[in-house]
Amino acid sequence: MARPLSFDRTASLEAAMILFWQRGYQACALPDLLNAMNISRSSLYATFGDKRQLFIECLDLFFQRTFNPLCQTPSQPRETKNQGDKNSDYSLISIEHFFRYTILQVPKKRRACGCLLVNTVLEMAEQDRELSALASEKLTKVEQYFIRCFAKAKAGKTLNTDASAEDLGQLCMTLNQGLRVASRQGRSQQELESILNNSLKMLGIHSQKENT
Amino acid sequence: MARPLSFDRTASLEAAMILFWQRGYQACALPDLLNAMNISRSSLYATFGDKRQLFIECLDLFFQRTFNPLCQTPSQPRETKNQGDKNSDYSLISIEHFFRYTILQVPKKRRACGCLLVNTVLEMAEQDRELSALASEKLTKVEQYFIRCFAKAKAGKTLNTDASAEDLGQLCMTLNQGLRVASRQGRSQQELESILNNSLKMLGIHSQKENT
C-alpha cells in the first residue's frame, strides 16, 4: 500500500556488524555506519531504534554466524538448522573444525578483527555493563557447547584424560579468547596456525591435518 | 627560581593509568582524567603533552608494574632492580608467581580490569595502529621472557616435555591473554583460580599450592 524500504534490512545489518567488528562500538560514528549500511539517518532510527539497539542486533547476528559452524560440522551439513543443538554429535572434530574454520579459513582482514564478542566484553566492561554481559553470555553458551563436546568424547572413549569435561571446556574457551586476542594483534596466519595446533594438541584433540 | 608544580607527577600518572585501565582510552574524557589526576587542564598539557602521549606513558608504567613481578620472584627479592633481566633465574616458579600475583592476589576491582596491554591491543587495533602496536610489543617482551623460562627449565630437566620452549611460551601467552579476558568478564576468584590451575598444569607447571 505504500513505498517499500529501499534497502535490504539484513544486508544493512550485516554491514553494520562488520563495521562494529572492525572498529568497536564507540569508534563507529553514525555517519560511518550510515555510509557502510548505505541507508539514511532517519531510516536507521526508524528501522533499528538507535545505535545501541542496532549493536545488540549485531551481537545476535555475530553469535549465530559463530555458533552455527560449531554445531554443524562439515560431515553433517545442513539438516539441523533450527537449534543446531539437538541432533549434533558434540564431537571433538566439531571443535577443531570451529577453530580452523573461524581463524584460518577466513580472509586476512576478517581474521585481524578477532571476535566481536571478545572485543565487546573488553570494550564495554566498564562502559555499559549490560552490553558487556550480553556478549559474555553468548561466550558462555559457546563454552557450554565445548563442555558437552568433551563430555561426549570422554564417554565415548575418544578422549583419554583425567581432567573433567568442565575443566577442559573452560580451558578451551580460555585458549579461544587468547587466540582471538592474538588474531586482532595482527599475528600471521602461520603463527596463529602454530598456536592453534599446539592448543588443540594440549586439549587432547589430535589434528588429522598435521599427522599427515 | 619560580613556582613549583603543585602536584606529584608520578602520582598523577598512576591515577591516569588506573583510569585508562578501567575504562579504556576512548572512554576516558579529559574532565574525568583531570579529576582523577587532580590537576588542571593546562597542567596536563604542559606536563604530559596531550592525551595520547599521556596514554603512552601509562602503557610504559603499566608494563614496568607487570614485568617486574615476573622477573623478581619472591625467593629472589629486591636485589636486581635495574633490568630484572640479567640476574633472574627464568624459573617456572617465576611464571607461576607472576600469574598468581597479578590475577589472584589483587583486589577484586583491579582484577576486573584485565590487562591494560591486552585491552589496548583490542581497542586500538583499527583506531590507532601505533598505540596498538606499542602495547603489542610489550606483550611480546613478556612472551619472550616466558620462552626463556621454559628453555631454562627444559635445559635443567625441571620440565620434561617434547614441546619446544617457543611453543610453550607462545601457548603460555595465549593462556595469559585468555585469562585477562576472563578477568575483565568479571569471573569470580574461584573460577579464575580453577582456570589458572588447569592452565599451569597443562603447561607442565605443577603448582606447589594445590598439591597440599
Place this chain on the structure above:
DNA sequence: ATAGTTCTGGACTGATCAGTTCAGAATAAA
C-alpha cells in the same frame, strides 16, 4: 492520474569532545 501512505535527505538540537589561550595567582630569589 489520483490519493494515501511510507520512506528519506538534510537541516537542526544540545551536549561533549580535545586542545588553546591568557590573565592573574603563587612561589622563590633578590
Place this chain on the structure above:
DNA sequence: TTTATTCTGAACTGATCAGTCCAGAACTAT
C-alpha cells in the same frame, strides 16, 4: 617588598557526537 618566573583556573575554539524533525520525494493500490 620587589621582581622574575612559572603554574593554573576558567573561558573559549571549532569539530563532532547521537538523536530529532519535517517537508517533500517515492511508491502502491485504486
